[in-house]
Amino acid sequence: MAERTINRSRLFWLGVLALFTAASSLAIRGAIASGLKSEWIDPINSLQAGELLAAALGAAFLSFSITVFVASAFLDQIGMKRCLLGAGFCFIFGPLLIVFAGHLATGMTIYTLVWLGMLLSGIGWGLTEATINPLTAQLYPEDTTHRLNVLHAWFPGGIIVGGLIGFFFSATLPWQGIMALVLVPAIATVVLAATTTFPPALRAESGVSFGEMVSEVFRRPSFFIWFGAMFLTAASELAPGQWIDVALTNRVGMRGILLLVYVNALMFVFRHFAGRLANKISNPGLLWVSSLLAGIGLFMLAQAQTPVTAVLAATIWGLGVCVMWPTMLASVAERYPRGGSWALGLVGSAGALASFFVLPLLGGMFDQAKIEFAGGPEAFAALTGAAKLAVEDAAASVSFQRLAILPVVLLVVFGFIWLRERGKSRAQLAGEAA
Numbered sequence: 001m002a003e004r005t006i007n008r009s010r011l012f013w014l015g016v017l018a019l020f021t022a023a024s025s026l027a028i029r030g031a032i033a034s035g036l037k038s039e040w041i042d043p044i045n046s047l048q049a050g051e052l053l054a055a056a057l058g059a060a061f062l063s064f065s066i067t068v069f070v071a072s073a074f075l076d077q078i079g080m081k082r083c084l085l086g087a088g089f090c091f092i093f094g095p096l097l098i099v100f101a102g103h104l105a106t107g108m109t110i111y112t113l114v115w116l117g118m119l120l121s122g123i124g125w126g127l128t129e130a131t132i133n134p135l136t137a138q139l140y141p142e143d144t145t146h147r148l149n150v151l152h153a154w155f156p157g158g159i160i161v162g163g164l165i166g167f168f169f170s171a172t173l174p175w176q177g178i179m180a181l182v183l184v185p186a187i188a189t190v191v192l193a194a195t196t197t198f199p200p201a202l203r204a205e206s207g208v209s210f211g212e213m214v215s216e217v218f219r220r221p222s223f224f225i226w227f228g229a230m231f232l233t234a235a236s237e238l239a240p241g242q243w244i245d246v247a248l249t250n251r252v253g254m255r256g257i258l259l260l261v262y263v264n265a266l267m268f269v270f271r272h273f274a275g276r277l278a279n280k281i282s283n284p285g286l287l288w289v290s291s292l293l294a295g296i297g298l299f300m301l302a303q304a305q306t307p308v309t310a311v312l313a314a315t316i317w318g319l320g321v322c323v324m325w326p327t328m329l330a331s332v333a334e335r336y337p338r339g340g341s342w343a344l345g346l347v348g349s350a351g352a353l354a355s356f357f358v359l360p361l362l363g364g365m366f367d368q369a370k371i372e373f374a375g376g377p378e379a380f381a382a383l384t385g386a387a388k389l390a391v392e393d394a395a396a397s398v399s400f401q402r403l404a405i406l407p408v409v410l411l412v413v414f415g416f417i418w419l420r421e422r423g424k425s426r427a428q429l430a431g432e433a434a
Contacts (some may be wrong), residue, residue: 006175007197011198011199012147014189014193014196015128015136016154017050018050018189018193019128019129019132019154019158019211020154020157020158021087021091021124021182021189022087022124022155023128023155023156023158023162024159024161024182025095025125025158025162025182026157026159026162026188027158027159027264028161028178029057029098030057030244030260031170031257032179033053035175036053036056036175037050039082039102040111041053044110048310049367049372050121050364050370051360052111053363054362054364054366056118056193057359057360058355058357059115059118059119059122060119061353061354061355063118063120064122064125065349065350065353066126067125067126067350068130068345071127071345072134072344072346073214073342074388075130079192080198081196083130084128084131084193085193085194086124086127087127087128088190090120090123090127091124091183091189094117094119094120094382095180095182096117096183096307097114097116097120098117098176099117099179099180101117102115102176117189124186126348130348133329133348134345135199136148142250143275144330146274148324148326148327148329148330149272149323149330150271150272152325152329153181153268154268156263156268156271156322159198159260159267160268162263165178165263174335185199198289208338208340213339214337216338217343219340223335223339223343224348225413225417229287229410230328230347230348230351230354231291231320231351232351232409232413233287234324234325234351235347235357235358235403236291236298236320236321236406237325237352238354238355239358239359239362240298244257246300251396251397252304252305252306252310253307259314262314262318263314266319270319270322271322271323272324274327276325278330281335282421284331285332285414287323287328287331287414288418289412290319290321290322290327291407292407294407295320295406295407296315296316296317297314297317297318297319298400298404298407300313300317302397302399302401303397320407325418334429358401365398366398366399369394370391370395372393373395374391
């Protein structure tokens with residue numbers, strides 16, 4: 001029994017390390033985005049640079065989505081150990097491809113290699129999420145919401161570290177050197193995963209067959225309400241996080257990456273208490289309040305013009321989105337336990353797909369708005385200095401304002417679920433037919 005307790009703690013912290021690595025890589029990619037854009041993408045295609053950059057950043061979310069979808073279904077066959085080892089290697093080779101792209105190619109081929117490096121980094125993130133969420137639910141079935149929120153507190157923890165690295169090293173290291181720092185936790189993940197003993201496969205322990213696991217989400221169609229809600233919650237959280245440095249830095253008079261670090265500090269703290277709060281007002285109630293704050297915060301970010309208003313807006317947005325991802329996962333784990341890693345992987349995949357689709361849309365809206373504000377493509381191409389910054393700042397405001405509609409939709413969805421589930425026990429939620 002003592003050995004199992006020791007293994008449980010070691011496994012949990014291995015999950016923390018892998019998620020921290022994924023998050024720090026994500027933050028550093030966001031922090032070096034401006035340098036990447038100005039050095040490599042602007043010379044290739046200045047008019048569509050925003051869309052190209054957003055598409056490259058979004059590639060990680062595409063591969064994350066596909067990987068979570070596939071790896072979650074076959075997690076027991078692949079094995080949790082192999083998945084986390086694979087994640088670590090992806091965290092190593094993805095950034096290396098981004099770092100050396102300019103030395104390996106020229107022109108658009110550089111962009112292609114960067115895109116592929118982002119894609120590989122996303123595969124590592126997907127393997128991580130496909131493994132650590134069902135692993136945590138398996139290790140702590142009596143306290144799933146709290147433990148998943150504590151685990152995912154280290155996602156903003158990684159964002160904080162990665163963001164601060166991007167900020168403080170920007171004056172002393174080229175963006176390629178900053179990107180390469182991800183290799184440190186990546187190598188640690190590989191070493192720890194290789195030396196850790198994992199529990200028996202989840203389905204072997206629960207007695208649920210592969211067919212029963214897959215059919216569970218179709219047997220209970222209410223699952224797809226959560227699937228759709230995950231798409232919108234992730235779009236409200238992750239897409240603005242990747243875009244905030246590019247969109248807000250010039251307009252509010254401070255580096256946008258510092259806002260991202262601040263927001264993730266809020267997340268890190270509040271995720272440690274989210275499980276207790278959910279026990280008081282229920283998961284759907286907590287998600288409803290989160291959506292309200294997220295919508296208000298995004299609208300305020302679109303209007304922010306100074307550091308003070310930007311911090312205030314970021315505070316409200318951050319408090320809104322801080323518990324969305326882990327609470328969504330916990331809600332699915334509690335309501336569809338027989339769906340196992342497959343159900344958790346599906347909603348994680350929905351979250352990643354949201355960012356893959358929404359980030360290019362954000363970039364496209366930004367590009368379209370800046371050209372409209374400038375008076376046409378030729379007029380924009382002729383802009384320089386402060387005039388160009390003013391046009392891009394106005395375009396950034398438009399892109400955030402349009403994104404604020406997503407949490408408004410979630411208010412309706414979570415309000416409906418909250419009312420429908422009032423008075424029902426956890427056992428009833430897990431066993432009732434949709």
